[in-house]
Amino acid sequence: MDRAAVCPALLIAAPASGQGKTTVTAALARLHARAGRRVRVFKCGPDFLDPHWHQLASGHPVHNLDLWLNGEHDLRARLHEAAASSDLILIEGVMGLFDGEPSAADLAVKLGIPVLAVIDAGSMAGTFGALVHGLRHYRLGLPWAGVLANRVASEGHEKMLRASVRGDDLGREPAGIDAGWLGGLRRDTGFALPERHLGLTVASELPDAMARLDALADAMAATPLGQLDVTGWQRWAVHFEAQAERPVAPLLRGCTVAVARDAAFCFTYPANLDTLRALGARLVFFSPVADEAVPDCDAVWLPGGYPELHADALGKGTRCRAALAAHVAAGKPVWAECGGMMPLFEGLTLADGSRVPMWGLLPGEVAMQPRLAALGPQRWDTALGELRGHTFHYSLTTSPLAPVAHTVPGGRFGRPEAVYGQGPVRASYFHAWFASNPEATAQLFLAETA
Structure with a gap:
């Protein structure tokens, strides 16, 4: 080279x-x-x-x-x-x-x-x-x-x-x-x-x-x-x-990860997809807005996006919700970040005050806010090291779940974000940059993460 x-x-x-x-x-x-x-x-x-x-x-x-x-x-x-x-x-x-x-x-x-x-x-x-x-x-x-x-x-x-x-x-x-x-x-x-x-x-x-x-x-x-x-x-x-190559261990070899991808779930870094592939994962895609069932897979990733703009379609869809519930009941991992997390709760209150029932896979409610609720760099200190990312959201969540972890602000003026966990589901407003720690990323799609 x-x-x-x-x-x-x-x-x-x-x-x-x-x-x-x-x-x-x-x-x-x-x-x-x-x-x-x-x-x-x-x-x-x-x-x-x-x-x-x-x-x-x-x-x-x-x-x-x-x-x-x-x-x-x-x-x-x-x-x-x-x-x-x-x-x-x-x-x-x-x-x-x-x-x-x-x-x-x-x-x-x-x-x-x-x-x-x-x-x-x-x-x-x-x-x-x-x-x-x-x-x-x-x-x-x-x-x-x-x-x-x-x-x-x-x-x-x-x-x-x-x-x-x-x-x-x-x-x-x-x-x-x-x-x-x-x-x-x-x-x-x-x-x-x-x-x-x-x-x-x-x-x-x-x-x-x-x-x-x-x-x-x-x-x-x-x-x-x-x-x-x-x-x-x-x-x-x-x-x-040129930089020395840093090979990624194929920790997800043989693992199929289903990724939500449509107008409601569109906040996906290309680098994150590249990291999953480098880890050995096979990626398949589905559309919750179109009420597509979750494909046959070992793990699900629900990226961020605009669920609030498609709340009616997400709330009325039955095939996607049922397939995701079956996936969770089978003990298969789900990583949901920011907008991908919001439909997992019981209801979403929109900016006009109306409440739309959501998927109910996690207890709690999400409510849109009139102004920006959080913005800035964040890190998650996992058992496998630091996973870096950021937060940027206009909604707030209330839940009886005790967070399994909190992120740490990367700047002087940020605040921590909760990482919720129930069964094989992990969810947070934290947007992860997978390439910052491929080993910690792999654990999101393999097993419970503390």
């Missing part, structure tokens, strides 16, 4: 959430993918929704990158693998450039990846340049590519924004892309990617998703950044070092 792979790469960041990082990342991915180039996209931090758009735009699976969640070795290995077979790599940041522990800026500095700043330029002119200056110079040693203005009002507005950007600290007039001005995208409601309470709407739910991406790509093609070919992108070439 070559010790390094060289590939142009950008980390698309912003001063805050809502500036247009996902829009710009998806636009660039679609622009280059439809030109026949191999584009690999990654997403900083734990996120299930933005990757759906990036996968559609690029045509390739999208993995998450986080120095804490992945660990540096895993992160570097994924980037090296992508760089060895790609024309360019795009990494969408998370929140603001310097937000979080670790932040997107930490990742950029650690790996030497140039930062493309996306700034919502609405209602500003000269201050745009001050924001650019601050983002560029706040962190010593931050690799920098330039800035792209989003939601630009007019040609005149774009000229003012461009004039506010300086190529260095000497106050010279900007000279285009070499001075860090990478262009502007006009304000257009047709470019907006629709959102709901957990983030962006999943791309597969929108019949015009590809048309939206093509419109974004067309707009990007008119910018200096969009007009660069692969040769032009070489200014942002990064050396990605």
Whole structure:
């Protein structure tokens, strides 16, 4: 194996959430993918929704990158693998450039990846340049590519924004892309990617998703950044070092894991599926929303998603509920995380106050909340070591069950999450990153976990 792979790469960041990082990342991915180039996209931090758009735009699976969640070795290995077979790599940041522990800026500095700043330029002119200056110079040693203005009002507005950007600290007039001005995208409601309470709407739910991406790509093609070919992108070439392989023991060899997968159970990291396969598991899929019976299997995984948006279908379904109950009665393991856990309880109270009876495999109730209930990194200290993950939910659960364990917040401001257990069922708001501890992951699908 070559010790390094060289590939142009950008980390698309912003001063805050809502500036247009996902829009710009998806636009660039679609622009280059439809030109026949191999584009690999990654997403900083734990996120299930933005990757759906990036996968559609690029045509390739999208993995998450986080120095804490992945660990540096895993992160570097994924980037090296992508760089060895790609024309360019795009990494969408998370929140603001310097937000979080670790932040997107930490990742950029650690790996030497140039930062493309996306700034919502609405209602500003000269201050745009001050924001650019601050983002560029706040962190010593931050690799920098330039800035792209989003939601630009007019040609005149774009000229003012461009004039506010300086190529260095000497106050010279900007000279285009070499001075860090990478262009502007006009304000257009047709470019907006629709959102709901957990983030962006999943791309597969929108019949015009590809048309939206093509419109974004067309707009990007008119910018200096969009007009660069692969040769032009070489200014942002990064050396990605190869990592020593860490083989995974086939602890799930001969085990079939049934994975719920549909509009209600769609929060699945591709890396988690890869980890299960590396452990030797055979994966089969089923749809609780379509009331499909659980396939013949040794264990079930119920990932997170939007059960609250499909509560009636889930509550009325009988085949899936009966098959899952039979699976549990046979003593076969179930791992349910966040939205995958919610239907296991007796009832789900929706945001409008109505209660929908659920599957009743665990005692207790779940209620949607008007605002975010928990967010942040978490770890589960299992008997086989630390399993890392995160939490992000708009519901709360009450249950007479005494938790079999609690997760530990990975940040200063988090709170623990309960891990419920009854018989072979384990359930929690905790979203696990399986690759952080394959041995502990295997136990979720083999036996009781304390």
